[in-house]
Amino acid sequence: MTSILPNQIRRTVIIVNPNGLHMRPATTFAQLAANVGCDITVWHGEKRANGKSLWDLIGLCALRGTELTVEAEGPDAETAIGQFVDILASPGDPE
Amino acid sequence: MDIKHGIPASPGIAIGPALVLDTEGVHIPRRTVPADQIPGELARLQSALHQATEDSRRREQEMTTRLGKDIGKIFASHALLLSDQALRFDIEMLMRAESYSAEYAVSRCIRSRVKSLDDTGNEIAQRIRADFIDVEKQVLHRLLGARSDSLEIATQNVIVLANDLTPSETAIFNTKTVQAFATESGGATSHTAILAGALNIPAVVGLGKLLNDVSGGDIVIIDGYEGLIILEPDEPTLERYRERLRNETDSTDRYESLRDSEAMTKDGVTVRLLGNIEFPTEAAACIEKGASGVGLYRTEFLYVNKTTDPTEEEHFQAYRDVLSVMGSNRPVVIRTLDLGADKFSPASGTLHERNPFLGLRSVRLCLQNRPLFKTQLRAILRASCFGDLRIMFPMISTVLELRQCLSLVREVEEDLQDAGIDYKPNVPVGTMIEVPSAAIMADVLAKQVSFFSIGTNDLVQYTLAADRNNETVANLYSPVDPSVLRLIDSVSQIGIRQGIEVNVCGEMSGEPLYTPLLLGMGIRQLSATPRKIPEIKHLIRSLTISDAVRVAQDALQMETAREVTSYLRGQLRRFLPDDSE
Numbered sequence: 001m002t003s004i005l006p007n008q009i010r011r012t013v014i015i016v017n018p019n020g021l022h023m024r025p026a027t028t029f030a031q032l033a034a035n036v037g038c039d040i041t042v043w044h045g046e047k048r049a050n051g052k053s054l055w056d057l058i059g060l061c062a063l064r065g066t067e068l069t070v071e072a073e074g075p076d077a078e079t080a081i082g083q084f085v086d087i088l089a090s091p092g093d094p095e
Numbered sequence: 096m097d098i099k100h101g102i103p104a105s106p107g108i109a110i111g112p113a114l115v116l117d118t119e120g121v122h123i124p125r126r127t128v129p130a131d132q133i134p135g136e137l138a139r140l141q142s143a144l145h146q147a148t149e150d151s152r153r154r155e156q157e158m159t160t161r162l163g164k165d166i167g168k169i170f171a172s173h174a175l176l177l178s179d180q181a182l183r184f185d186i187e188m189l190m191r192a193e194s195y196s197a198e199y200a201v202s203r204c205i206r207s208r209v210k211s212l213d214d215t216g217n218e219i220a221q222r223i224r225a226d227f228i229d230v231e232k233q234v235l236h237r238l239l240g241a242r243s244d245s246l247e248i249a250t251q252n253v254i255v256l257a258n259d260l261t262p263s264e265t266a267i268f269n270t271k272t273v274q275a276f277a278t279e280s281g282g283a284t285s286h287t288a289i290l291a292g293a294l295n296i297p298a299v300v301g302l303g304k305l306l307n308d309v310s311g312g313d314i315v316i317i318d319g320y321e322g323l324i325i326l327e328p329d330e331p332t333l334e335r336y337r338e339r340l341r342n343e344t345d346s347t348d349r350y351e352s353l354r355d356s357e358a359m360t361k362d363g364v365t366v367r368l369l370g371n372i373e374f375p376t377e378a379a380a381c382i383e384k385g386a387s388g389v390g391l392y393r394t395e396f397l398y399v400n401k402t403t404d405p406t407e408e409e410h411f412q413a414y415r416d417v418l419s420v421m422g423s424n425r426p427v428v429i430r431t432l433d434l435g436a437d438k439f440s441p442a443s444g445t446l447h448e449r450n451p452f453l454g455l456r457s458v459r460l461c462l463q464n465r466p467l468f469k470t471q472l473r474a475i476l477r478a479s480c481f482g483d484l485r486i487m488f489p490m491i492s493t494v495l496e497l498r499q500c501l502s503l504v505r506e507v508e509e510d511l512q513d514a515g516i517d518y519k520p521n522v523p524v525g526t527m528i529e530v531p532s533a534a535i536m537a538d539v540l541a542k543q544v545s546f547f548s549i550g551t552n553d554l555v556q557y558t559l560a561a562d563r564n565n566e567t568v569a570n571l572y573s574p575v576d577p578s579v580l581r582l583i584d585s586v587s588q589i590g591i592r593q594g595i596e597v598n599v600c601g602e603m604s605g606e607p608l609y610t611p612l613l614l615g616m617g618i619r620q621l622s623a624t625p626r627k628i629p630e631i632k633h634l635i636r637s638l639t640i641s642d643a644v645r646v647a648q649d650a651l652q653m654e655t656a657r658e659v660t661s662y663l664r665g666q667l668r669r670f671l672p673d674d675s676e
Contacts (some may be wrong), residue, residue, distance in 0.1 A: 020218075020219045022219050022223065023169070023172050023222075023223055023226060024165075024168055024172070024220060026172075027168060027172040027175060030175055031171070031175065048300070050181060052180075053179050053180075053181050053182075054172060054175040054179060055176060055179055055181065055182055055208060056181070058219070058223055059208065059211065059212070059214070061215045061217045061219045061220050062219070062610055063217060063218065063219060070438050087416075
């Protein structure tokens, strides 16, 4: 776990879902991001996705094996980030 | 200026504004609005996005209840995409900066996202592409409302450009406004192309990627002779084509003088030239072009674009109309329903088939839907009193199928007799030979019927197992592939030996290149689109049967379709040295 700014948490995760970060997990991710107080950003190399935007998340086209970085910033960043990492790290489609 | 080459599907020239359709719905033309209307456009956008989001949420609930969470979630995704703040922001920016209409800005924004997906070429991108397009459609639907059906709103003259057109789409074309069409996919003998020929409008198919380079309203030129579409034509090109368009009217009259002459070879052998028609209104064209009857009256138009199956009365009137135009001396061959596969009818609720061309279509469909089949047969038999009518069954693949069809005809005759309704007894019944199995068994089939009609389009595709609409294998599809020639020759010889007429319908019979070959194999009846008849007649009058026999003998010795084609080209130049085409 690295912290660059106060209240900013970054964690890396590798996609293991055989279908990659496809519509269903990305939808779960975006829905959850809309309900937390902090900003969520996902990085795929230089490519940046707003965690609340399904267009952005899907646009990452992250296949299995891709390494993504999740960044949470703002209130509750530390408590929130785990849920997002869990979604991305899930081997199947989360509920 | 950009010239694209495709397959010429229906001859003619057209110049006009493009109406762009694609499989993904309406292609929105670039439209700007005056600055003072921008706030109104923004409000329209906001409301459309809101409504489309609500639509998706409703569908999410509905589907979750009906089909479960997984399916429901698809629509939850759509709702998220539709309510996305960044998307809305991008669209609004574009509208403010460029004064674009809401429709065009939506289309631009979503298409640019689709394009970046396509650029990655990765498998996730391929899977979600359809969702992005669907989302676009939903917003556009809300913005355009009932106006979204652009085929029907085409009130000015247009040239329709599409990835592909279904036959039913082609059928609703208003030929007063649709001057021509061009498609990215498709082959020369696709049903769409056949329909274009029947509607007598120029068409080019198989152009490959095209739609991204055209905007609605751009002036384009369609050259249906060469199979070209010219985008952004320059002034000299436009002038050249306008000139050709003016001359065209003259050249169609070129063989006009032959209308009343017989289709007789130089050595006195008569060939019967018949017309293929799709709609009753085309019967007049047959006579005008000098056809001695209708060799193929397709009846599918009665079924497509209908929500219910046609009534006996609708059938009857359509047949009687044609018979009354043709009179008592010109035969009219009515082909029973040849629906299925690519020509779907919403009424019959076609099941999903993995391999529709090898599935439940045509006479197979009829034999499994007896009431539907008998309705048509009753109408045909009733109409038989009004002229020289003949019945023909399509896609017969076994002797048993033919027997079943024949016994149904007898059954319907008995019903009519019992009801005291008039019909002509002993109406000639024939079968199409378009499945290789039927060609192989032709000697047995010949005992049951009074004529054969070789449907070359299907015979070619089934013999070579190549889909004529699939441009990646269309090169295999050739009516002069030696395998096909052997089948046609054998069927023709069986007809001669067993004393039944053998007709050839299908694209092959309308193509002068193949006429000498067919005559040389013993064919004495050709049924083609009426437009082609004068030209074919001119050619027949320019050769002798012994020429034709030599051509057939030579061609039947050859090993590849390419060899045969180039040989036939040389022969055609010999027979018609004055025709520079």
